[in-house]
Amino acid sequence: MxxxxxxxxxxxxxxxxxxxxxxxxxxxxxxxxxxxxxxxxxxxxxxxxxxxxxxxxxxxxxxxxxxxxxxxxxxxxxxxxxxxxxxxxxxxxxxxxxxxxxxxxxxxxxxxxxxxxxxxxxxxxxxxxxxxxxxxxxxxxxxxxxxxxxxxxxxxxxxxxxxxxxxxxxxKGKLAARALCKGREGHSALAPLALNAIHLGCDFVAALRRVQDRLARDGARDGDYDIAYTTVHVGKMNAGVALNIVPNLCQVDFEIRNVGADNPHEILDGVREEAARIAAEASTIAPEAAIDIDITNTYPGxxxxxxxxxxxxxxxxxxxxxxxxxxxxxxxxxxxxxxxxxxxxxxxxxxxxxxxxxxxxxxxxxxxxxxxxxxxxxxxxxxxxxxxx
The missing domain is CATH 3.40.630.10 (Zn peptidases)
Known part of the structure; x- marks a missing residue:
C-alpha cells in the first residue's frame, strides 16, 4: 500500500x-x-x-x-x-x-x-x-x-x-497566557463611576505592545528565523454582556514566542510588573481593580x-x-x-x-x-x- x-x-x-x-x-x-x-x-x-x-x-x-x-x-x-x-x-x-x-x-x-x-x-x-x-x-x-x-x-x-x-x-518556544482584567460593573449612564474592564484590557494590550517594541528594538536576535526576535502576540479579547453595562471582567489571551537566547518566563515577569502598575493606577477608582495572569500552556523551542x-x-x-x-x-x-x-x-x-x-x-x-x-x-x-x- x-x-x-x-x-x-x-x-x-x-x-x-x-x-x-x-x-x-x-x-x-x-x-x-x-x-x-x-x-x-x-x-x-x-x-x-x-x-x-x-x-x-x-x-x-x-x-x-x-x-x-x-x-x-x-x-x-x-x-x-x-x-x-x-x-x-x-x-x-x-x-x-x-x-x-x-x-x-x-x-x-x-x-x-x-x-x-x-x-x-x-x-x-x-x-x-x-x-x-x-x-x-x-x-x-x-x-x-x-x-x-x-x-x-x-x-x-x-x-x-x-x-x-x-x-x-x-x-521558537512558546508560552501562552491569559490575563483576567477585573474592574467594577455599573450602568453605562454612570460609566465614570464604574471601572471598565475593557479599558483595563486595552491598557494591558498597550503594555504588551511596548514589550514587543523593546524586544524588536533591543532584544536577542537569531537571523535564521523570518522574524529574528522574540514576538508577543494578542490573539483574543473577551468582555462585555450588554452595551448599557460597564463590564467588570475582560479576558486577554496572549503568547510569547521566544528565540533561544530569551527566557519567556523572564519576559512574562516584566509583563506582570506592567500589569500590576496598570491595576494600581486603576485602584484609585475601584480598589478591587486587578490584572491576574495565568500560564495556559508552554512548550520549549x-x-x-x-x-x-x-x-x-x-x-x-x-x-x-x-x-x-x-x-x-x-x-x-x-x-x-x-x-x-x-x-x-x-x-x-x-x-x-x-x-x-x-x-x-x-x-x-x-x-x-x-x-x-x-x-x-x-x-x-x-x-x-x-x-x-
Whole structure:
C-alpha cells in the first residue's frame, strides 16, 4: 500500500483537535497489525483520544523515531471549493484537510513501516503518532512520559512537519497566557463611576505592545528565523454582556514566542510588573481593580546544533546542503528537552498550504519523502547511523 493511498484513508478521518482521533488510531493499529507490527496505544485520561507508538526491528536497541500528529485544525468559516475530509487528486496535487499538516508525512511514515516489516533491520524504526498538537503540543506528553521509562530512548527523531523537505534544526518556544482584567460593573449612564474592564484590557494590550517594541528594538536576535526576535502576540479579547453595562471582567489571551537566547518566563515577569502598575493606577477608582495572569500552556523551542551528527545524517538522506529554522512550533522541542534525543524537523509539503481552504500537498513532495524514508530503511538495515553501536 503506497503513501498516497494511505493518505486518502487518513484524510477521511475528521480528526479536528476538538474531536476524537480514535478511529484513525484504530485504522493505523489494524494496518500495522496486519503486517505483524505490534503497537502501544496510550489513551488520554478521558479515553476520547490516543497516542500510538510502534517499533519495527530489534526492541533492545535505540532506533530512529518518525514523529507526527494526527489532529488537524477546523474547517469552520473557511471557503473550501473541494471536499475537506475526502482526498481530491488534481494536477499533481492532493487536496484535503491535513494533507500538508501533517497527514502527508504520517502516510509516508506508515508506508515506510509496512516496507520495514518485510526487512531485517539491525536498528529499529519507530513510529510515534500523537493527538492535540495543534492546540499546544498537549497529547504527546504522555507518550514522552512512556518513553522516559523505556530501557532505550530514540537515537534520533525526525518530526515530519511540512518543511518542503528541507532540514530544519530549530523553532521558537512558546508560552501562552491569559490575563483576567477585573474592574467594577455599573450602568453605562454612570460609566465614570464604574471601572471598565475593557479599558483595563486595552491598557494591558498597550503594555504588551511596548514589550514587543523593546524586544524588536533591543532584544536577542537569531537571523535564521523570518522574524529574528522574540514576538508577543494578542490573539483574543473577551468582555462585555450588554452595551448599557460597564463590564467588570475582560479576558486577554496572549503568547510569547521566544528565540533561544530569551527566557519567556523572564519576559512574562516584566509583563506582570506592567500589569500590576496598570491595576494600581486603576485602584484609585475601584480598589478591587486587578490584572491576574495565568500560564495556559508552554512548550520549549528546538535548537539542534547544525554541526551535529544527527543533522548531517538527515541531510544525507535528503541530499540537502543547508538547514533552516521554522517559524511554527512542533513537538520536537519536547523530544529534545525531555528525552535528550537529537531532533530535526523535515517533512513534505509547505506550511503555507496548511490551516487554509483547499489545503494540499503535491505528489512530488510525497515522492521526495518516500525516497528519504527508503534511504533511511537501507541505513537501518545496514546499521549506518550516527552514534550507533
Amino acid at each position: 503506497d503513501s498516497i493511498r494511505i493518505l486518502e484513508k487518513l484524510i477521511a478521518f475528521p480528526t479536528v483537535s476538538r474531536d476524537s482521533n480514535l478511529d484513525l488510531i484504530s485504522y493505523v493499529a489494524n494496518l500495522l497489525d496486519a503486517h505483524g507490527v505490534a503497537c502501544q496505544i496510550i489513551q488520554s485520561e478521558d479515553g476520547h483520544k490516543a497516542n500510538l507508538f510502534a517499533t519495527i526491528g530489534p526492541a533492545v536497541t535505540s532506533g530512529v523515531m518518525l514523529s507526527g500528529h494526527t489532529d488537524v485544525v477546523p474547517i469552520d468559516g473557511q471557503n473550501w471549493t473541494l471536499p475537506f475530509f475526502e482526498m481530491t487528486e488534481r494536477d499533481g496535487r492532493l487536496y484535503g484537510r491535513g494533507a500538508a499538516d501533517m497527514k502527508g508525512f504520517v502516510a509516508c511514515a506508515l508506508a515506510a513501516c509496512l516496507k520495514a516489516s518485510k526487512m531485517t533491520l539491525k536498528t529499529p524504526l519507530q513510529l510515534a503518532l500523537s493527538y492535540d498538537e495543534e492546540i499546544g503540543c498537549i497529547g504527546v506528553r504522555s507518550l514522552i512520559g512512556m518513553l522516559q521509562l523505556a530501557p532505550q530512548r530514540p537515537l534520533l527523531c525526525i518530526v515530519g512537519e511540512p518543511t518542503d523537505m528541507q532540514v530544519a534544526t530549530g523553532h 528546538l535548537d539542534t546544533p547544525v554541526s551535529s551528527q544527527a543533522v548531517a545524517f538527515v541531510k544525507s538522506l535528503t541530499g540537502a546542503n543547508n538547514t533552516i529554522k521554522v517559524a511554527f512550533g512542533t513537538e520536537g522541542g519536547l523530544f529534545s528537552r525531555d528525552l535528550s534525543t537529537p531532533t530535526v524537523v523535515c517533512g513534505p509539503g509547505s506550511t503555507a498550504q496548511g490551516h487554509k481552504p483547499d489545503e494540499f500537498i503535491s505528489v512530488e513532495q510525497m515522492r521526495r519523502c518516500d525516497d528519504m524514508l527508503e534511504k533511511l530503511l537501507q541505513r537501518l538495515a545496514d546499521h549506518q547511523l550516527p552514534g550507533a553501536h
